[in-house]
Amino acid sequence: xxxxxxxxxxxxxxxxxxxxxxxxxxxxxxxxxxxxxxxxxxxxxxxxxxxxxxxxxxxxxxxxxxxxxxxxxxxxxxxxxxxxxxxxxxxxxxxxxxxxxxxxxxxxxxxxxxxxxxxxxxxxxxxxxxxxxxxxxxxxxxxxxxxxxxxxxxxxxxxxxxxxxxxxxxxxxxxxxxxxxxxxxxxxxxxxxxxxxxxxxxxxxxxxxxxxxxxxxxxxxxxxxxxxxxxxxxxxxxxxxxxxxxxxxxxxxxxxxxxxxxxxxxxxxxxxxxxxxxxxxxxxxxxxxxxxxxxxxxxxxxxxxxxxxxxxxxxxxxxxxxxxxxxxxxxxxxxxxxxxxxxxxxxxxxxxxxxxxxxxxxxxxxxxxxxxxxxxxxxxxxxxxxxxx
Amino acid sequence: xxxxxxxxxxxxxxxxxxxxxxxxxxxxxxxxxxxxxxxxxxxxxxxxxxxxxxxxxxxxxxxxxxxxxxxxxxxxxxxxxxxxxxxxxxxxxxxxxxxxxxxxxxxxxxxxxxxxxxxxxxxxxxxxxxx
Ligand SMILES: [Zn+2]
Numbered sequence: 001x002x003x004x005x006x007x008x009x010x011x012x013x014x015x016x017x018x019x020x021x022x023x024x025x026x027x028x029x030x031x032x033x034x035x036x037x038x039x040x041x042x043x044x045x046x047x048x049x050x051x052x053x054x055x056x057x058x059x060x061x062x063x064x065x066x067x068x069x070x071x072x073x074x075x076x077x078x079x080x081x082x083x084x085x086x087x088x089x090x091x092x093x094x095x096x097x098x099x100x101x102x103x104x105x106x107x108x109x110x111x112x113x114x115x116x117x118x119x120x121x122x123x124x125x126x127x128x129x130x131x132x133x134x135x136x137x138x139x140x141x142x143x144x145x146x147x148x149x150x151x152x153x154x155x156x157x158x159x160x161x162x163x164x165x166x167x168x169x170x171x172x173x174x175x176x177x178x179x180x181x182x183x184x185x186x187x188x189x190x191x192x193x194x195x196x197x198x199x200x201x202x203x204x205x206x207x208x209x210x211x212x213x214x215x216x217x218x219x220x221x222x223x224x225x226x227x228x229x230x231x232x233x234x235x236x237x238x239x240x241x242x243x244x245x246x247x248x249x250x251x252x253x254x255x256x257x258x259x260x261x262x263x264x265x266x267x268x269x270x271x272x273x274x275x276x277x278x279x280x281x282x283x284x285x286x287x288x289x290x291x292x293x294x295x296x297x298x299x300x301x302x303x304x305x306x307x308x309x310x311x312x313x314x315x316x317x318x319x320x321x322x323x324x325x326x327x328x329x330x331x332x333x334x335x336x337x338x339x340x341x342x343x344x345x346x347x348x349x350x351x352x353x354x355x356x357x358x359x360x361x362x363x364x365x366x367x368x369x370x371x372x373x374x375x376x377x378x379x380x381x382x383x384x385x386x387x388x389x
Numbered sequence: 390x391x392x393x394x395x396x397x398x399x400x401x402x403x404x405x406x407x408x409x410x411x412x413x414x415x416x417x418x419x420x421x422x423x424x425x426x427x428x429x430x431x432x433x434x435x436x437x438x439x440x441x442x443x444x445x446x447x448x449x450x451x452x453x454x455x456x457x458x459x460x461x462x463x464x465x466x467x468x469x470x471x472x473x474x475x476x477x478x479x480x481x482x483x484x485x486x487x488x489x490x491x492x493x494x495x496x497x498x499x500x501x502x503x504x505x506x507x508x509x510x511x512x513x514x515x516x517x518x519x520x
Pocket of ligand 1: 418419420421422423432433434435436437
């Protein structure tokens with residue numbers, strides 16, 4: 001167990017967030033989306049473009065690199081940049097890397113962004129793009145097994161078989177997040193749904209129905225990372241980065257993982273909490289990666305909010321709804337707000353800690369957990385703990 | 390089936406060749422005897438190269454399965470079932486294939502490999518109920 005990293009915890013902060021609108025077809029390039037989100041985040045922070053000395057993103061061959069976005073905004077000499085390969089597994093790692101760069105002085109003001117036309121150009125769900133490049137794909141794709149909704153459905157059923165998790169648990173999670181989205185002007189899906197609506201949804205890959213799956217979205221989101229000291233002098237209340245952690249995972253083909261119902265988050269969580277000097281009971285609001293309903297249920301267990309196997313009943317108890325002990329995905333998440341691969345979870349956590357989340361504000365929120373894809377499929381995961389300054 | 394043809398690499402070629410002969414084999418580490426799948430150069434346990442192929446029982450138990458209601462890969466016809474099998478002789482290892490049972494799979498049931506010859510160059514491993 002690593003000791004608390006005094007040279008890192010709370011040394012950096014998120015000073016601004018920015019979004020483009022979320023849409024089914026943005027009508028513009030990912031380069032344009034990235035520039036718009038970066039400018040919006042800088043405007044939120046009250047910073048000019050010329051003050052930026054770092055840019056960071058992650059992508060899977062589907063978006064504009066920092067080396068493209070920088071010059072497009074007239075930034076010809078970035079002192080630090082990161083072009084991380086990966087999807088939702090590394091979304092939070094990008095902000096963690098930026099915080100490391102700022103904490104060590106490699107850069108002072110880094111804008112982290114994710115820009116995707118995930119609906120109109122590159123659909124993660126299996127159409128419009130080629131089969132992923134990985135040696136393990138050859139043992140799966142010939143059987144028609146290749147897309148994230150299938151892989152997550154496979155793990156979800158394993159969890160149902162082992163622990164008795166039910167379709168109703170997945171459904172109540174989708175219903176709860178939609179209720180949150182109804183209070184979020186950015187959300188793509190704001191019409192409330194019922195458990196019956198969920199159960200009536202068409203099958204995608206059993207046990208998953210339509211409303212188990214997130215919204216493939218066009219859009220971009222960005223956050224500004226700078227020193228805590230500098231953030232205090234800016235326009236917005238600073239949100240401190242108390243902990244950033246990276247984790248492994250398993251493809252469940254390599255023999256590394258004997259239990260498909262446990263994610264890499266279970267190993268990452270203790271070092272994440274230790275870094276921040278807190279435990280799960282101290283978390284006021286959690287934005288948990290929700291590519292699919294099951295992803296949230298397994299993370300509630302692996303991040304220690306309930307016992308292993310109890311994620312479904314925990315959601316059914318109302319614990320994760322607005323007003324419950326642990327409000328989860330207060331913006332509606334990928335299931336109802338939109339799918340920007342993780343950056344929109346971080347931005348929502350920042351809003352909650354600044355107290356500017358409007359109708360969906362969690363009263364008095366001081367500590368937030370925000371997480372990336374918990375380590376299925378691509379064996380990697382990452383997470384952040386953020387704190388009101 | 391086989392809307393997608395596997396891209397064999399330098400590690401996996403022999404696996405596919407053996408499957409083409411109806412032989413279900415995995416690599417076994419020369420140094421420590423650990424069996425591994427999929428095929429690769431290093432033993433993750435003792436970190437040495439050097440392995441030999443050993444034919445193992447093409448058997449396992451059903452860990453999970455999905456019923457696909459859309460063709461996620463061009464050339465497939467929905468609905469189709471993909472099953473996740475825990476291999477009996479390679480601890481901690483899962484393999485996938487299409488289900489060749491007349492009824493849905495059951496959790497924990499014993500299954501056996503069923504070879505599906507697509508053409509002269511490609512044989513796939515599916516799974517059927519029973520030993
Ligand atoms: Zn060995």
